[in-house]
Amino acid sequence: MSTMLKAIHHVAIICSDYPRSKAFYTDVLGLKVIHEVYREARDSWKLDLEVSPGVQIELFSFPSPPPRVSRPEAQGLRHIAFAVDDLDAAVARIEAHGVVCEPIRVDEYTGKRFTFFADPDDLPVELYEG
Missing domain, CATH: 3.10.180.10 (2,3-Dihydroxybiphenyl 1,2-Dioxygenase, domain 1)
Structure with missing residues (x-):
């Protein structure tokens, strides 16, 4: 039985400091900006970055996002x-x-x-x- 999934389309990341994270993903990692929009109703930026053709990172900012355990061996992603x-x-x-x-x-x-x-x-x- 084959899978219905074709590929990973995107990974979404919520950052704590939008300008700092935008610079990291574009300047340090060299990802290309596809689209950037400020969503006023949410006081949130959304930045689509191209990793490779068809694969993206969505970088989000939100006011006061809750912290999350992020070590590689924590439950979750x-x-x-x-x-x-x-x-x-x-x-x-x-x-x-x-x-x-x-x-x-x-x-x-x-x-x-x-x-x-x-x-x-x-x-x-x-x-x-x-």
């Missing part, structure tokens, strides 16, 4: 992972912006290299080579 061709180059680019990456590890099952770092709200982000 564990982390977001981005595929990269050259992990060393990606880490160098991110660290050039003052972001600290964990030491590079190797996936024991696939042999692929990966690392983690945190976004401005301490949400775990992974870079996975391959």
Whole structure:
């Protein structure tokens, strides 16, 4: 039986500081802005960012969002992972912006290299080579 799901369309992230997170996802990670809108009734920004063709991150701001446990082993969504061709180059680019990456590890099952770092709200982000 085949799945009805075709692909991941987007991942939604609610940030605590919209300008800081917008700069992180556009300047540090290099994601392209698709659409940005201020929703006055909600006092909220919504920013659509292209990860790759057909895959987006929706970055939201809301007044006083409640904090959320975000460590990778907490219940719920564990982390977001981005595929990269050259992990060393990606880490160098991110660290050039003052972001600290964990030491590079190797996936024991696939042999692929990966690392983690945190976004401005301490949400775990992974870079996975391959």
